Amino acid sequence: MSSVAEERSIRAPWALTAPALMLFVGVLLIPLAMTVMLSFHDWGQYKGIEPVFILKNWQEIATDPYYAEMFWRTFRIAILTTLLTALLGAPEAYILNRMSGRWKSFFLLVILGPLLISVVARTLGWALLFGGNNGLANKLLMSLGVIRSPIPFMFTETGMVVALAHVMMPFMVLSVWAALQRLDPQIENAAMSLGAGPVTIIRRIIMPQIMPGVLSGAIIVFSLSASAFATPAIIGGRRLKVAATLAYDEFLNTLNWPLGAAVATLLLAALVLIVVGSNAMIERRYAEVFR
Amino acid sequence: MRRNGPLALVFHAVFVTVMVAPILVVCLVAFTPEGYLSLPTNGFSLRWFRTIANYPEFIHAFWISLGLGALSSFVALLFAVPAALAIARYRFRGRDALAALFLSPLMIPHVVLGIAFLRFFTSFGLGGSFAALIIAHVVIVFPFALRLTLAAAIGMDLSVEMAAVSLGAGGWTLFRRVTLPLILPGVISGWALAFIQSFDDLTMTVFLAAPGTETLPVRMFLYIQDNIDPLVTSVSACVIAITMTALILLDRFYGLDRVLAGKGDPGR
Amino acid sequence: MAHLELDRVAKQFGAQTVVDDFSLAVGKGEFISFLGPSGCGKTTTLQMIAGFLDPTRGAIRLEGKDLTAIHPARRGLGIVFQSYALFPHMTAAENVAFGLEMRSVPRSERAERVRAALAMVGLAGYEQRHPRRMSGGQQQRVALARALVIKPSVLLLDEPLSNLDAKLREEMQIELRQIQRTIGTTTILVTHDQNEAMSLSDRIVVMSQGRIEQIGTPQDTYERPASAFVSQFLGKTNDFAATIDRTAMPARLVAGSWSAPAPAGLSGPVTVSIRPERIGFGDAGLGAKIVTRIFQGNHWLFQCASECGPAIVIRQNDGQAQPAEGEGVRLAWRAEDMSVRGGAAS
Numbered sequence: 014m015s016s017v018a019e020e021r022s023i024r025a026p027w028a029l030t031a032p033a034l035m036l037f038v039g040v041l042l043i044p045l046a047m048t049v050m051l052s053f054h055d056w057g058q059y060k061g062i063e064p065v066f067i068l069k070n071w072q073e074i075a076t077d078p079y080y081a082e083m084f085w086r087t088f089r090i091a092i093l094t095t096l097l098t099a100l101l102g103a104p105e106a107y108i109l110n111r112m113s114g115r116w117k118s119f120f121l122l123v124i125l126g127p128l129l130i131s132v133v134a135r136t137l138g139w140a141l142l143f144g145g146n147n148g149l150a151n152k153l154l155m156s157l158g159v160i161r162s163p164i165p166f167m168f169t170e171t172g173m174v175v176a177l178a179h180v181m182m183p184f185m186v187l188s189v190w191a192a193l194q195r196l197d198p199q200i201e202n203a204a205m206s207l208g209a210g211p212v213t214i215i216r217r218i219i220m221p222q223i224m225p226g227v228l229s230g231a232i233i234v235f236s237l238s239a240s241a242f243a244t245p246a247i248i249g250g251r252r253l254k255v256a257a258t259l260a261y262d263e264f265l266n267t268l269n270w271p272l273g274a275a276v277a278t279l280l281l282a283a284l285v286l287i288v289v290g291s292n293a294m295i296e297r298r299y300a301e302v303f304r
Numbered sequence: 305m306r307r308n309g310p311l312a313l314v315f316h317a318v319f320v321t322v323m324v325a326p327i328l329v330v331c332l333v334a335f336t337p338e339g340y341l342s343l344p345t346n347g348f349s350l351r352w353f354r355t356i357a358n359y360p361e362f363i364h365a366f367w368i369s370l371g372l373g374a375l376s377s378f379v380a381l382l383f384a385v386p387a388a389l390a391i392a393r394y395r396f397r398g399r400d401a402l403a404a405l406f407l408s409p410l411m412i413p414h415v416v417l418g419i420a421f422l423r424f425f426t427s428f429g430l431g432g433s434f435a436a437l438i439i440a441h442v443v444i445v446f447p448f449a450l451r452l453t454l455a456a457a458i459g460m461d462l463s464v465e466m467a468a469v470s471l472g473a474g475g476w477t478l479f480r481r482v483t484l485p486l487i488l489p490g491v492i493s494g495w496a497l498a499f500i501q502s503f504d505d506l507t508m509t510v511f512l513a514a515p516g517t518e519t520l521p522v523r524m525f526l527y528i529q530d531n532i533d534p535l536v537t538s539v540s541a542c543v544i545a546i547t548m549t550a551l552i553l554l555d556r557f558y559g560l561d562r563v564l565a566g567k568g569d570p571g572r
Numbered sequence: 573m574a575h576l577e578l579d580r581v582a583k584q585f586g587a588q589t590v591v592d593d594f595s596l597a598v599g600k601g602e603f604i605s606f607l608g609p610s611g612c613g614k615t616t617t618l619q620m621i622a623g624f625l626d627p628t629r630g631a632i633r634l635e636g637k638d639l640t641a642i643h644p645a646r647r648g649l650g651i652v653f654q655s656y657a658l659f660p661h662m663t664a665a666e667n668v669a670f671g672l673e674m675r676s677v678p679r680s681e682r683a684e685r686v687r688a689a690l691a692m693v694g695l696a697g698y699e700q701r702h703p704r705r706m707s708g709g710q711q712q713r714v715a716l717a718r719a720l721v722i723k724p725s726v727l728l729l730d731e732p733l734s735n736l737d738a739k740l741r742e743e744m745q746i747e748l749r750q751i752q753r754t755i756g757t758t759t760i761l762v763t764h765d766q767n768e769a770m771s772l773s774d775r776i777v778v779m780s781q782g783r784i785e786q787i788g789t790p791q792d793t794y795e796r797p798a799s800a801f802v803s804q805f806l807g808k809t810n811d812f813a814a815t816i817d818r819t820a821m822p823a824r825l826v827a828g829s830w831s832a833p834a835p836a837g838l839s840g841p842v843t844v845s846i847r848p849e850r851i852g853f854g855d856a857g858l859g860a861k862i863v864t865r866i867f868q869g870n871h872w873l874f875q876c877a878s879e880c881g882p883a884i885v886i887r888q889n890d891g892q893a894q895p896a897e898g899e900g901v902r903l904a905w906r907a908e909d910m911s912v913r914g915g916a917a918s
Contacts, residue, residue: 023396025390025393025394026390026391026393026394026396026399027390027396029386029387029389029390030386030387030390030391030402032382032383032386032387033383033384033386033387033406033446034387034402034405036383036442036443036446037405037406037408037443037446040421040424040439040440040443041408041409041420041443043424044420044421044423044424045412045416045420047420047423047424047427048416048419048420048423051423101319104312104315105315105316105319108308108312108313108315108316109316111307111308111312112308120316120320122551122555123320123323123324124319124320124323126548126551127323127327129500129504129547129550129551130327130504130543130544130547130548131503131504131506131521131524131540131543131544131547132504132506132521133506133521133524133525133528133540134327134330134524134540134543134544135326135327136326137326137330137524137528137532137536137537137540138325138326138327138328138329138330138540139326140528140532141326141329141330141333141341141532141537142325142326142329144341149329176326179322179323179326182323211309236411236413239413240413240414240415240416241507242414242415242506242507242510243506243507243521243525246525246529247525247528247529256415257413257415257507260415260419261415261510261511264419264422264511265510265511270423273419274419274423277413277415277416277419277420278416280413280415280416281412281413281416284413285411288411461655461657463653463654463655463657464655464657464658464659464660466622466624466644466651466653466657467651467653467657467658467659467715467718468659468670469624469644469645470622470644470645470647470649470650470651470719471670471671471674471718471722472645472646472648472671472674472675472722473645473670473674474643474645477674481670482659485659485661486659486660486661
């Protein structure tokens with residue numbers, strides 16, 4: 014028996030996705046594989062790249078404490094940035110969610126909008142605010158009496174964390190916001206009718222329900238911070254290197270591509286492991302909330 | 305919904321101020337009449353906007369960025385629309401794996417993508433070419449184009465298509481007359497979001513761009529590396545103005561929270 | 573020869589059989605309803621006729637030609653969907669014209685036929701409206717006009733009235749019936765609403781769990797349900813457990829204190845089924861007590877506790893005094909008003 018419809022439903026999806034699939038195999042998977050292979054090639058100042066298979070680059074990364082320190086700095090900055098966005102972004106999303114319609118959409122635009130504004134422009138703004146010891150940020154903090162002596166922001170990890178937290182904040186607010194949308198709007202009234210005070214409501218009712226949102230936001234912020242380039246490059250300057258800026262240097266200044274490829278491969282592998290691992294953990298822990 | 309207390313509103317005010325401050329400072333400094341970085345305390349001046357005209361490399365970079373964004377977003381949609389229809393309509397083996405692959409550029413750090421593309425294109429002698437930039441940008445904006453098109457395709461009432469089929473429409477006619485018009489808002493928003501992503505990308509592009517194919521963010525970044533002066537703030541102010549315009553249009557047209565929901569979300 | 577014929581059609585999704593052994597011959601100009609609860613396979617059957625699904629087994633023939641080999645776009649059937657499935661980016665006229673365009677009907681003839689089709693469904697003057705700016709009932713009419721304008725060999729209606737409110741639904745039922753009578757298009761209606769099926773169709777196909785329970789005229793299926801399912805699904809009914817007493821001479825059918833001469837050729841325990849409006853209150857019969865009495869305008873509804881379990885009785889509001897709640901009554905009915913199922917052949 015002929016079956017027009019059924020034949021279509023077997024062939025059609027593959028015919029429709031074939032162009033995109035070929036694109037992705039051709040110019041994403043193959044280049045990535047080539048990069049991994051590149052990390053096993055040899056390189057010399059004068060001989061350039063030699064397509065041999067050696068572990069030299071990997072040994073160098075494993076043994077030279079410079080790389081250990083650099084990766085540790087990268088992840089330390091990413092962790093601090095994640096904590097800062099969670100501590101400030103989650104309450105803000107909650108406050109935002111309780112605003113009335115018009116204000117809610119206005120402030121949502123104000124807070125999420127920067128997500129689409131050039132990272133270079135946003136980081137430039139922080140560079141201007143930090144601007145040496147008498148930058149605007151320090152002047153303001155000192156006149157408010159928050160600090161006594163100026164904090165060095167420029168070319169420090171503190172500055173990087175602050176600027177990165179600003180760049181990543183929309184992701185956290187968005188993620189918590191999405192979790193809040195799934196909340197029954199009457200749930201707070203229900204808790205209140207049972208005699209719960211505002212603190213108890215937040216701690217016992219709201220927090221457990223938005224936790225998956227905070228955690229998935231944290232994964233996004235962490236992975237993007239650990240691989241961030243523009244902000245560390247501009248705020249951190251030439252000496253305070255993170256993984257992304259180091260790889261950039263190896264590729265475009267030192268021209269030691271194999272070593273740069275090894276750094277990039279390691280960064281990718283570490284991030285994939287962390288992201289996939291923590292995603293699986295969150296989904297297991299909060300299986301019922303995600304449903 | 306109950307109202308926020310005074311403490312919450314103070315927190316909110318500080319939060320919003322800090323979020324806006326860096327962007328505001330850039331825009332303000334751009335209007336300084338002085339020859340150095342300063343807030344325009346003695347009146348506003350357009351002198352630094354006029355100065356841009358003396359730096360043709362910024363103008364050139366702007367056109368490169370504009371062309372690159374428009375073209376790569378369009379090409380990405382040519383691939384993404386059929387793929388989105390397949391993923392939305394059919395349950396087939398490998399469907400989840402395909403969807404994960406198509407969204408993977410969101411998860412792979414752009415430094416790694418930049419390096420991979422640099423390695424790939426130089427081995428074909430395409431290093432630094434505009435063609436290489438287009439292909440690379442198609443890949444990185446693809447997930448954004450796919451996601452919004454997919455949302456539109458999933459939200460579409462399939463019986464409308466069945467009705468068209470029963471009336472005798474098929475193949476290309478069906479797509480052009482019924483399917484495309486129905487998913488068009490999603491497709492256009494996907495294009496806009498993809499354009500913004502391409503227009504803003506620095507991290508990946510910085511590896512691929514050569515003198516002559518530098519995009520605006522790359523040009524700005526390289527300039528800032530050497531020194532920060534009011535010129536780069538006026539250029540930034542222009543970029544911010546362009547993005548804000550696109551943003552407001554996108555919000556009017558499609559709703560910003562819908563566009564951004566789940567953006568960059570690696571897991572799903 | 574039947575106009576449309578389904579021959580032992582079956583559909584499986586994986587291991588699950590959704591429609592099984594479906595055979596039906598539809599005459600030209602006939603109005604058929606597929607009636608059943610959701611999940612009974614009625615929509616799946618319709619989709620197989622339309623060509624959106626392929627039968628796993630069996631054949632579907634239109635005027636003797638195998639339909640399954642023909643692409644849905646070339647079957648020439650008119651379909652009205654539950655959601656109406658209007659093209660939201662086109663006006664009412666453009667929606668109706670679409671099928672004619674696909675058939676390359678010349679522009680002038682097209683305009684004339686679109687106008688006539690819209691006039692037929694009472695929408696003259698609404699040509700330039702977009703579906704979003706029309707009411708549910710108007711959208712429904714556009715969908716009907718769009719399906720009919722191509723002069724389909726068969727009109728398929730998939731729960732077309734279920735999104736309308738009760739009053740509008742009744743109006744549309746009458747109108748649909750009139751239009752179908754006028755143009756004489758063979759029509760198949762899928763519905764879960766027994767009133768709709770009964771008031772519209774020439775014949776009803778009652779379906780349950782993928783199988784045909786009964787095919788018959790509305791009166792047939794109501795008065796002589798072929799199974800417990802049919803009697804339960806088509807309106808309210810009373811099922812009483814009864815026995816056939818062969819020791820009595822002549823044999824008698826006994827349900828509690830009620831009895832009647834037994835039908836020939838049956839013995840043992842059986843089920844008797846009586847419609848509530850066929851039961852009267854009498855001096856002899858099944859003993860019962862009125863539990864609740866509900867006034868419903870043109871009739872009274874009594875819920876009783878009888879010797880054979882719960883029973884419902886409907887009495888016309890003819891101005892006579894009716895028994896009160898708590899009162900003991902006797903339920904009686906004529907033997908020809910009940911149907912008897914089960915029992916062993918003797």
